[in-house]
Amino acid sequence: MTGPPSGARPELTRSARRRTEAQRVTDGAPQEGVAIFRPAEKAVLVALHRDGVTSAEVDASLDELQLLVDTAGSESVARLVQKRGTPDIATFIGRGKVAELKGLASDLGADAAVFDDELSPAQQRNLEERLGVKVLDRTIVILDIFAQHASSREGRAQVELAQLGYLLPRLRGWGQALSRQAGGIGTRGPGETQLEVDRRKLNRRITKLRADLIDFERTRRLKTKDRERHGVPVVSLVGYTNAGKSTLLNRLTGADVFVADRLFATLDTTARRLALPDGREVVVTDTVGFVKKLPTQLVEAFKSTLEDTLSAGLLVHVVDGSHPEAEGQILAVDRVLDEIGAGAMPRLLVLNKADAADPDDLRGLQRHFGDAVVVSAVTGEGVGDLLAAVAARVPLDRRVVEALVPYDRAELVAMAHREGEVLKEDHGPDGTRIVASVGRAVGTALARYGPEDPWADDAGGHEPETG
Numbered sequence: 001m002t003g004p005p006s007g008a009r010p011e012l013t014r015s016a017r018r019r020t021e022a023q024r025v026t027d028g029a030p031q032e033g034v035a036i037f038r039p040a041e042k043a044v045l046v047a048l049h050r051d052g053v054t055s056a057e058v059d060a061s062l063d064e065l066q067l068l069v070d071t072a073g074s075e076s077v078a079r080l081v082q083k084r085g086t087p088d089i090a091t092f093i094g095r096g097k098v099a100e101l102k103g104l105a106s107d108l109g110a111d112a113a114v115f116d117d118e119l120s121p122a123q124q125r126n127l128e129e130r131l132g133v134k135v136l137d138r139t140i141v142i143l144d145i146f147a148q149h150a151s152s153r154e155g156r157a158q159v160e161l162a163q164l165g166y167l168l169p170r171l172r173g174w175g176q177a178l179s180r181q182a183g184g185i186g187t188r189g190p191g192e193t194q195l196e197v198d199r200r201k202l203n204r205r206i207t208k209l210r211a212d213l214i215d216f217e218r219t220r221r222l223k224t225k226d227r228e229r230h231g232v233p234v235v236s237l238v239g240y241t242n243a244g245k246s247t248l249l250n251r252l253t254g255a256d257v258f259v260a261d262r263l264f265a266t267l268d269t270t271a272r273r274l275a276l277p278d279g280r281e282v283v284v285t286d287t288v289g290f291v292k293k294l295p296t297q298l299v300e301a302f303k304s305t306l307e308d309t310l311s312a313g314l315l316v317h318v319v320d321g322s323h324p325e326a327e328g329q330i331l332a333v334d335r336v337l338d339e340i341g342a343g344a345m346p347r348l349l350v351l352n353k354a355d356a357a358d359p360d361d362l363r364g365l366q367r368h369f370g371d372a373v374v375v376s377a378v379t380g381e382g383v384g385d386l387l388a389a390v391a392a393r394v395p396l397d398r399r400v401v402e403a404l405v406p407y408d409r410a411e412l413v414a415m416a417h418r419e420g421e422v423l424k425e426d427h428g429p430d431g432t433r434i435v436a437s438v439g440r441a442v443g444t445a446l447a448r449y450g451p452e453d454p455w456a457d458d459a460g461g462h463e464p465e466t467g
Contacts (some may be wrong), residue, residue: 041074043136044105047116048093049083060325064292065116068141072148077108091130092123102131112136117293121170139166139295146298154216161209162297168202232441233282233394235274236309238337239318240329241289244352246270248318248377249286252387276391279419280439285312292332299339309337313395314346321351321362321374330369348373348393350386355379401443403450406431412449415442 045065049058058081066076080101082093091098101113112134119137127135143166146159237245249255253272270286309315319326337343349372351362366372373389375382405412413432416422420438440455447453
C-alpha cells in the first residue's frame, strides 16, 4: 500500500477539520465556532486591592486568574497589585503604577498585561497606548477559554454572541491593538477579523445569533416537556468550574462525558438517565460551571441554557471540598443561581473530592452549610449516600391508579411492582385487578384499563380505555 503522493495535504485532525469547515457569513463578519490554539504569550497579572478586601482574597483571585490564563494557553510571568480605594477612571491602576507595569513587562519580555477585573473600553485603549503591549482583562480571558471548549452548535453560538457583546463597545482602537499584537488571548473568534468588521456587520451578526439561539431554546423546551409528560424528574448538577461535576455524572450514570483537571473543560449541557435506589428514574443534567466575576455577556448568552435548571426538581450543588476557597466558591455559585431565578429551588450540597480533601475542612464546611453529602467521584466513596439523599429529595409525582389488567399485559403489573408501590392486587378470570401508587409513565399505561386517569387534567394526559 503506497502512501499519499508527494505534496498531498495530510489528513486533518477533527479539531482542524472543524475549524476549516466553520461557517462564515459572506460579508466578512466574525466566523462561527472558533477554536484556535495559538502559541503561549508571557503575561503580567494585574489586580486592584480595594478597601475592605483582604490580601488573602486578592491573592486567591489572582491564583484563579493565573489558572484561567494557563488554561487559555499563556504563561504568567509576574504579578502586580495596586492598593487604592477605587479604580482610576483613565488607567484603572493610576499613572505611577502604569509606569511600573511598563518597566516590569519590558524587563520580563511580557507581551500582555491581564487585569483581574473588566476594563472599560477607554481604560483598555489608554493602557494599550501607554504600555505598548496587549491589554486584556478577566472577561476576555474567560471568553477565549469558552471559544476553545465549545463544541456544539448552540455552545459555539452562545460563545460568539458573548464575544461580540464584549467587542461591540470596543471597536474603536481594538483593531489597532490586534494589528500590533497578533495572536494571543482575546483574538479568537471576532478578534481574528476585527480589522474588516464594522459596527453594522457586528449588529447584523448578533441579530442572527440571537435568532439561532431562540430556535435552540425552542427545541430544548420540547425535550423538557416530553420528560415532564412522561413523569421523569430532572436533577441538575451545578457548581463552580472544575468542581468535578462531569466526573460525578460519569460515576453516577456510567456516561463518558469528557473530563479534565482544568477550568471549563466542558461547556455543553449533557443529560443522562439515572436509576435511584427506590426504583425511580431521573434525568441528570450537567451544566456549564460557574466562576467568580463571571462575565455579564456569558450569563446573558448562556441564560437559556442556565434557565434549564429552573425545570429541575432538585439542584445538586457540587463543590470541590479540597479547594482552599471552597466557601467562597459556594457563595459565588449561589449568586449566579439567584441571578437566574433559581435561588429558592430545592438544593443538595455535595462536597466532592473527598479523596484529596482534609477531613477537618470537610467537617467545617458541613457545619457551616448544614446538611451536605461527602463524596469522591474518582473513588466512588459516598456515592451510595448521595443516591439515597437524592431519592429522599426528588419530589414524588405518584398517584393512585386502579386498573383491570389483561393477562396478556402482565408486564404492566410487573412495572407497577418495580417502579411504584402496589397497594392491592387480585387475580380474576378477566385479568389482574390492581391498585397501585405509581408515576406518570406507568400510571397512564395502567389507566387505559381502568375507570379514570389521575393525570387526565394535566397537559399531555391520556384518556383511559377500559377493557
